């Protein structure tokens with residue numbers, strides 16, 4: 001049996017009931033088979049894949065807090081510190097009722113390769129809790145964040161592990177988490193990224209994932225003799241990534257005609273008005289259906305189905321496994337030429353294989369959404385230097401990083417004979433640096 005198959009079997013046996021983690025490991029190992037087969041003896045002798053697929057540490061803890069009715073609530077918090085071969089653990093915190101160990105391990109595993117691809121010195125981690133901030137008062141969110149950080153602060157630090165936001169964790173939550181960290185440890189240090197601009201945050205961090213997604217999409221289109229100008233774009237989600245992807249796509253001359261949330265999607269043939277979306281989502285934390293009530297001519301549809309809207313470019317920016325095989329078929333039938341993942345693993349394996357088979361330009365999340373973590377690393381650099389760079393300076397660095405990620409993924413794919421397969425290319429390029437560092441550091 002090949003080394004890859006052996007390790008995959010072991011991962012499934014040792015991590016029962018963790019389908020998302022199995023899915024992420026399988027996708028990565030399958031596309032690394034070319035590299036691993038070429039170095040099989042060497043990698044086996046140092047147990048490289050066994051170590052790569054086992055998190056360095058998983059911390060799981062009780063998060064008790066009191067709700068507005070005076071009732072005690074208990075959630076479960078986690079931090080998965082996956083791999084620190086190339087730098088301190090770095091990766092977001094997700095607050096969502098679906099959070100469990102499998103999802104955080106899948107996200108932490110993906111993060112290792114993504115962070116490596118950015119070219120910056122950051123290892124991979126992920127964390128969060130099965131807490132749902134939706135419908136909670138500000139005081140409840142603060143009480144939860146303070147309790148969560150009271151435990152988490154024992155395991156993180158500016159040179160050790162630097163969490164950021166993810167689903168359900170935005171500027172408000174990062175503020176409460178940072179305040180509690182500082183209060184307990186007495187340290188004013190860059191322990192979290194995504195901070196507010198008045199206390200160590202970086203310009204462009206809010207926009208970074210969405211902008212970065214569009215920069216790499218434009219670069220991929222450019223190499224195919226195309227560009228975003230004049231293209232029709234469909235984006236799922238209406239959170240941080242979706243909103244800023246829509247903003248940058250619009251700035252580059254594309255027309256974004258649809259956005260969604262977990263209840264349904266809106267279609268606006270004239271192009272979505274982002275000022276209205278921002279007011280609904282960023283100011284009032286409302287639902288996307290309200291857009292159709294405010295903008296005449298737009299339509300709201302309850303439920304799934306956003307991928308049936310004809311478009312040239314599709315940017316899934318909501319959550320994992322949201323674009324299935326039938327969605328991929330609808331996109332292809334409607335003439336879509338490009339799919340780039342703003343969310344983590346939004347496209348199922350079958351859908352990804354179908355899109356690659358149909359020769360669409362396809363950029364996987366670990367390359368396409370790496371602009372967020374890359375800008376977080378730029379925030380860490382500014383915090384260490386006790387300096388703040390201008391918007392233009394950070395944006396320019398972000399753009400260069402995204403173009404460089406495209407080049408790395410394209411180059412690795414070409415080197416291993418799978419030209420334009422950016423799924424394989426991104427995995428291979430991310431893997432090479434981590435594997436090299438793990439080899440150099442011995443069996444740890």
Ligand code: NDP
Pocket residue numbers: 165166167168169209236237238239240241242260261262263317318319320322342343344369370372373
């Ligand atoms: P937000 O919480 O800001 O937004 C998430 C959006 O996705 C919301 O519109 C939400 O709708 C929708 N959504 C969530 N779960 C589901 C679901 N099960 N079905 C349909 N829609 C859903 O998160 P972000 O924009 O920050 O993150 C989106 C994705 O991007 C995630 O996969 C995240 O891991 C990834 N990502 C984020 C980065 C960042 O910097 N923020 C960096 C890299 C990746 P609703 O409001 O109804 O829940």
